[in-house]
Amino acid sequence: MPAFSVVRTLACIALLATALAAHAHGNEDSLQAVQDALVSWSASDFSDHGPRAEKVRNVHVRYAEKDGGERSYMLCGQFLPAGGTGVGWMQFATIKTDPYEQWIGGQAEALCERALPLSAGDDDLSAALQARLGGGPVSIGQP
Numbered sequence: 001m002p003a004f005s006v007v008r009t010l011a012c013i014a015l016l017a018t019a020l021a022a023h024a025h026g027n028e029d030s031l032q033a034v035q036d037a038l039v040s041w042s043a044s045d046f047s048d049h050g051p052r053a054e055k056v057r058n059v060h061v062r063y064a065e066k067d068g069g070e071r072s073y074m075l076c077g078q079f080l081p082a083g084g085t086g087v088g089w090m091q092f093a094t095i096k097t098d099p100y101e102q103w104i105g106g107q108a109e110a111l112c113e114r115a116l117p118l119s120a121g122d123d124d125l126s127a128a129l130q131a132r133l134g135g136g137p138v139s140i141g142q143p
Helices: 002-049 106-114 126-132
Strands: 053-065 071-081 090-096 100-104
Touching (some): 002 053, 002 090, 002 100, 053 106, 071 126, 100 106
Antiparallel strands (some): 090 100
């Protein structure tokens, strides 16, 4: 009987590990979909409503915790307005709502400062957003 108990315990552990792996993979897929949507919405908003972004840098997905524990995802970064306006780099935040909102300047900076990074890794999405904006060089880091 003790051998049966050990086998049953090992089988339960294997099932639990499989379920956890499937759940983690599902979360990765859904986070990838959120990331892809945010990049797409951000590029669309710059193109459709302006200001036109010549370059982007420091583009990352971040999140804010809502009261119920739900996460509000946003794409935070900086852009250089096209046309040589002399303004310099400006902050933007594209927030997943219904479907999204895009904020520029001080309000975006405040939102992004309060938000938490999605991962500890350096998942800079500048190249992905720049490609959606029509190519051009990507700036890395601060001046």
